[in-house]
Amino acid sequence: xxxxxxxxxxVVVDGVSKNFRLxxxxxxxxxxxALHPFRNPGHDDLLALRxxxxxxxxxxxxxxCGRNGSGKSTLLKCLAGIYSTDHGRIWxxxxxxxxxxxxxxxxxxxxxxxxxxxxxxxLGLSPREARKRFDAVMDFSELHDYAELKLKNYSSGMLVRLxxxxxxxxxxxxxxxxxxxxxxxxxxxxKCFEEFENIRARGCTVLLVTHDMPSVQRFCDRAxxxxxxxxxxxxxxxxxxxxxxxxxFSEEARAEAAGRDANETSDGxxxxxxxxxxxxxxxxxRAWFEDADGRETELLQAxxxxxxxxxxxxxxxxxxxxxxxxxANYANNQLFGGASTFTxxxxxxxxxxxxxxxxxxxDNVLHQDRYALTASVQVGHEMLDYRVRLASAMxxxxxxxxxxxxxxxxxxxxxxxxxxxLA
Amino acid sequence: xxxSTAPPPDTPATLPNLAEIEEQLGRPIEGPSATGGDxxxxxHLTWTLGTTDFKLKFFGSVLGYLWQIMRxxxxxxxxxxxxxxxxxxxxxxxxxxxxLLLGIVLYTFLSETTSxxxxxxxxxxxxxxxxxxxxxxxxxxxxxxxxxNLGLNFIPVLVFLLVLGGTPMWSWLEMPFLVAALGFFALGxxxxxxxxxxxxxxxxxxxxxxxxxxxxxxxxxxxxxQLLDNPQYETLGHWLIRLNPFAxxxxxxxxxxxxxxxxxxxxAVGGAAWLLVPASITVVVIVLGFRIFNRAxxxxxxxx
Numbered sequence: 001x002x003x004x005x006x007x008x009x010x011v012v013v014d015g016v017s018k019n020f021r022l023x024x025x026x027x028x029x030x031x032x033x034a035l036h037p038f039r040n041p042g043h044d045d046l047l048a049l050r051x052x053x054x055x056x057x058x059x060x061x062x063x064x065c066g067r068n069g070s071g072k073s074t075l076l077k078c079l080a081g082i083y084s085t086d087h088g089r090i091w092x093x094x095x096x097x098x099x100x101x102x103x104x105x106x107x108x109x110x111x112x113x114x115x116x117x118x119x120x121x122x123l124g125l126s127p128r129e130a131r132k133r134f135d136a137v138m139d140f141s142e143l144h145d146y147a148e149l150k151l152k153n154y155s156s157g158m159l160v161r162l163x164x165x166x167x168x169x170x171x172x173x174x175x176x177x178x179x180x181x182x183x184x185x186x187x188x189x190x191k192c193f194e195e196f197e198n199i200r201a202r203g204c205t206v207l208l209v210t211h212d213m214p215s216v217q218r219f220c221d222r223a224x225x226x227x228x229x230x231x232x233x234x235x236x237x238x239x240x241x242x243x244x245x246x247x248x249f250s251e252e253a254r255a256e257a258a259g260r261d262a263n264e265t266s267d268g269x270x271x272x273x274x275x276x277x278x279x280x281x282x283x284x285x286r287a288w289f290e291d292a293d294g295r296e297t298e299l300l301q302a303x304x305x306x307x308x309x310x311x312x313x314x315x316x317x318x319x320x321x322x323x324x325x326x327x328a329n330y331a332n333n334q335l336f337g338g339a340s341t342f343t344x345x346x347x348x349x350x351x352x353x354x355x356x357x358x359x360x361x362x363d364n365v366l367h368q369d370r371y372a373l374t375a376s377v378q379v380g381h382e383m384l385d386y387r388v389r390l391a392s393a394m395x396x397x398x399x400x401x402x403x404x405x406x407x408x409x410x411x412x413x414x415x416x417x418x419x420x421x422l423a
Numbered sequence: 424x425x426x427s428t429a430p431p432p433d434t435p436a437t438l439p440n441l442a443e444i445e446e447q448l449g450r451p452i453e454g455p456s457a458t459g460g461d462x463x464x465x466x467h468l469t470w471t472l473g474t475t476d477f478k479l480k481f482f483g484s485v486l487g488y489l490w491q492i493m494r495x496x497x498x499x500x501x502x503x504x505x506x507x508x509x510x511x512x513x514x515x516x517x518x519x520x521x522x523l524l525l526g527i528v529l530y531t532f533l534s535e536t537t538s539x540x541x542x543x544x545x546x547x548x549x550x551x552x553x554x555x556x557x558x559x560x561x562x563x564x565x566x567x568x569x570x571x572n573l574g575l576n577f578i579p580v581l582v583f584l585l586v587l588g589g590t591p592m593w594s595w596l597e598m599p600f601l602v603a604a605l606g607f608f609a610l611g612x613x614x615x616x617x618x619x620x621x622x623x624x625x626x627x628x629x630x631x632x633x634x635x636x637x638x639x640x641x642x643x644x645x646x647x648x649q650l651l652d653n654p655q656y657e658t659l660g661h662w663l664i665r666l667n668p669f670a671x672x673x674x675x676x677x678x679x680x681x682x683x684x685x686x687x688x689x690x691a692v693g694g695a696a697w698l699l700v701p702a703s704i705t706v707v708v709i710v711l712g713f714r715i716f717n718r719a720x721x722x723x724x725x726x727x
Contacts, residue, residue: 008439008444008447008448009438009439009444012441012444012448014441014451020725029623029624029625030623030625030626030629031625055438055439055441057438077724078454080554080555081452081453081454081455081555082455082551082552082553082554082555082724083454083455083724083725084453084454084455084721084722085454089451090451090452091448091449091451091452092452093448098553098554098555100553100554101549101553104549104550104553104554105549105550105554107475107479109479109482110475110478110479114475114478117471118471118472118475121467121468121471122468122471122550122554122556123554124464126463126464126467127467127470127471
């Protein structure tokens, strides 16, 4: 490992490929080998990484994102030196430590003291350094009183705290971290987040592997996106985050469309989907969703501005028509609706043969789900055209509280300081 | 919906060109290997893993330390009863009980080292798959634990010898070298066995049987004189010692530690020149073992 030099990037990856050979038939015993000495069962190649190249600057917080099976963990293991690469070269500039799992080498039958020493040695400290930092580890984890307690008597929360504390104390210049954030109770997680800020402040280079976009956007300066072992995009976390969502949703939308087609062929046309009535003086030709940039899409990012649009053709002269819409979620709960009358009660006379597009913009705070659009054109109580579920879109919301909507909110905490000082 | 396929360019403004900095970067990292190129770390890890295992054995059970000594002692008790009391074997051998126990203790060391390391890489799977470290630390730590146990087991041998009337001799100083030779031989076997087991699971039963055969093929129970004094078996006796480094080392250990009346290894193989045979076998076992392990090391994490 080269000594740390300031102007060089901390991590350089140049054209790395990794191929796993999966034997078709496991030949596991010498007996099988002896009985069938000339049988070559062959193997399947699984190209886990294809020609991946990137650089990470010193002091940068870099996210490696991808869905399950995209090769992100393989990449991490190649960087960590756990897997050998088939092609390409990797440079790590500075002392590196890997955290693929918290508490590697922990033995539940030994007291915390021994385990801290083992774990720290596994992560790269010499036994002497490990002993020196033992107190700091116990301070951070707040487990000083339990130093001689066997780990099997620890709660899982205490274990995580101990493991994280060791990891922090290893003092690596380049840290490779694999989704270890998603553990521990809320207060400890908060502490870990703070510690991540500290790591940043210390000028540590961190590579974080995760599929959790919010934590990438929270911590990382830059990120890269892997899919099928290939680098799709490298750069700003927002760019990467959006691509990641697109990727996820294009897949989901495809799967859903396939499911819908299968339903229709087996059950015939869903009557509710096709429901439509009206006297025909106007016709809703089609409707769609638009994203914040005004592009037609079936995939809406939230929270963001979104627009519902519909194209209407008039077959007769109509005075002051009203355009309405309704949005329902996948379970067919009506979530919200609106009509043009409230803002434009008298749009005027529309001539036969005229085509209009009406748009309704809204702040999209919808929960992650698929939404269907129902639209109508009417005059007073006379229905000209009414079409149920004529368009649909997926919404992906960065916030996920599990509610139907994700309203933006603020929090304030007011404390009575004088009362506290009295106590 | 459209998903563009061309990746937007990275922000290269401040990222250097690889060709320009390649020189300064030095050597790219190497993948996993047997020694990891860092012998300090190998030593640290071996020590930590080895002492941990030893501690666990000690503190894991109530009688911890006693069990460690009990195993060779029990085997000794049975063998002594059968062969010495019932069959009256070794009556003319000086300090036969101590010699028998020494044989058992050394055999236990060989067996613990090798059988213990067969599964070692598989047992340490989480480490191997989750951390970068010199892979050799795994079988090495098994040998280290066995070495600690050997130290403990020597205590009863010493007690027996002194009780039977043996006296300290200068030749005891040979013992560390003999143990070291046996340790290298065992380590060589361990390296091949642990690496091969990852791919071929029947290494384990094969080695169990081999180890049993080695016990009876070595003069642990019977004194080697029994064979060598009988013209019919003399050649066989010589070759048994020559081809088995464990037997050679055991014979020399008896001469050096128990009493000078025990045959030296050189006498047992039929002349000092013949010692080259077990010596070269040991060297081959180590070199071959290291090469097998070294070849397997980079891919162990994937194949487990």
